[in-house]
Each structure stands twice: as structure tokens, then as C-alpha cells.
Amino acid sequence: MLTVPPSIADTASEYSVSQGRSARLVCDVEGDPEPEITWSKNGRRISDSDPHYFMDGSGSLEVLSADLHDTATFVCTAVNVAGLREKRIRLSVHSQLIYHRISACCRYILSLFVAVWNF
Numbered sequence: 429m430l431t432v433p434p435s436i437a438d439t440a441s442e443y444s445v446s447q448g449r450s451a452r453l454v455c456d457v458e459g460d461p462e463p464e465i466t467w468s469k470n471g472r473r474i475s476d477s478d479p480h481y482f483m484d485g486s487g488s489l490e491v492l493s494a495d496l497h498d499t500a501t502f503v504c505t506a507v508n509v510a511g512l513r514e515k516r517i518r519l520s521v522h523s524q525l526i527y528h529r530i531s532a533c534c535r536y537i538l539s540l541f542v543a544v545w546n547f
Contacts, residue, residue, distance in 0.1 A: 433511030434459035436504065444520045445494050453517045455487040455504035463506035463513075470500045494521045 437456035445451040457463050465487040467474045474481050474489070482490040487506070491498050504515045 430460065431508070431510035432458075432460040434463040434506035434508055434513040436506060436513050436515045441516065442518045442520070444522065445491075446522055447495060447524045448493055451491045451494050451498075451519055451521075453489045453491065453502055453504070453519065455489065455506070455515055455517075457487045457504075457506040457513075459506065459508050459510065459513075461508050463508040466505045466507075468503045468505070469498075471503075491519065494519070496521050496523060 435458050437454075437458075439454045439456060443451050443453060453467075455465060455467075457465055465483070467481070467483060467489045474483075476483060480492055482492060484490065487504065489502065489504070498519060499521045500519060502517045502519060504517065506513050
């Protein structure tokens with residue numbers, strides 16, 4: 429029987445999401461036999477029963493309603509009898525409050541620009 433060690437597709441390794449939104453971390457894995465996939469966050473394994481995360485059949489991890497504490501390094505680990513492969517993914521979660529403050533600041537600057545230049 430021919431075995432093929434796991435391989436992980438070269439997809440994004442950094443994701444950014446606003447607080448409260450979901451983020452899908454892609455881990456597209458191949459191998460024979462089919463590799464077992466696990467995920468960890470900052471070195472701690474994520475439980476399949478953790479309601480904050482959803483591991484789909486393709487190997488990807490969905491972080492549901494991301495919060496600031498989800499800013500972390502996630503690792504997708506694929507293992508079968510032929511070998512092991514890992515992929516590190518960095519997730520950054522940004523506060524909605526910061527986004528709204530920046531947005532309000534930009535609107536203010538734009539209004540000043542319009543007032544000064546009479547657009």
C-alpha cells in the first residue's frame with residue numbers, strides 16, 4: 429500500500445477580522461491515508477466540542493463571533509502514518525470601537541478638507 433504524507437495548500441497565513449464577526453482559517457490538506465486534522469491556539473489544542481470554534485470537513489476552522497482574545501497564532505496540524513505537517517496562521521481581531529473612532533476621525537478630516545477647499 430502506497431502512503432503519501434500530508435501536504436497543506438499554500439493559502440493565506442494572516443487573517444484580520446472585526447470584533448463580533450466570524451473568521452474562517454483555511455487549512456486545505458491532502459494525504460493518503462486521509463490525514464487527521466487538529467487545531468491549536470497559542471500552543472493549546474482546541475477541543476472539537478468548544479462552541480466558539482467550528483471545524484468543518486475540509487479541515488478549516490471557523491472562529492465564531494471573534495473577540496479580542498482570539499488575536500493569536502493558530503496552528504493546523506495534519507498527521508497520518510506517513511508523516512506530519514503544520515501550518516501557522518495569525519488571526520488579528522480589531523475592536524469595533526477603534527474602527528468607529530477611526531471612521532469618525534476620517535469623516536471629520538474630510539469635512540475640514542471640503543470646508544477649506546470649497547468642494
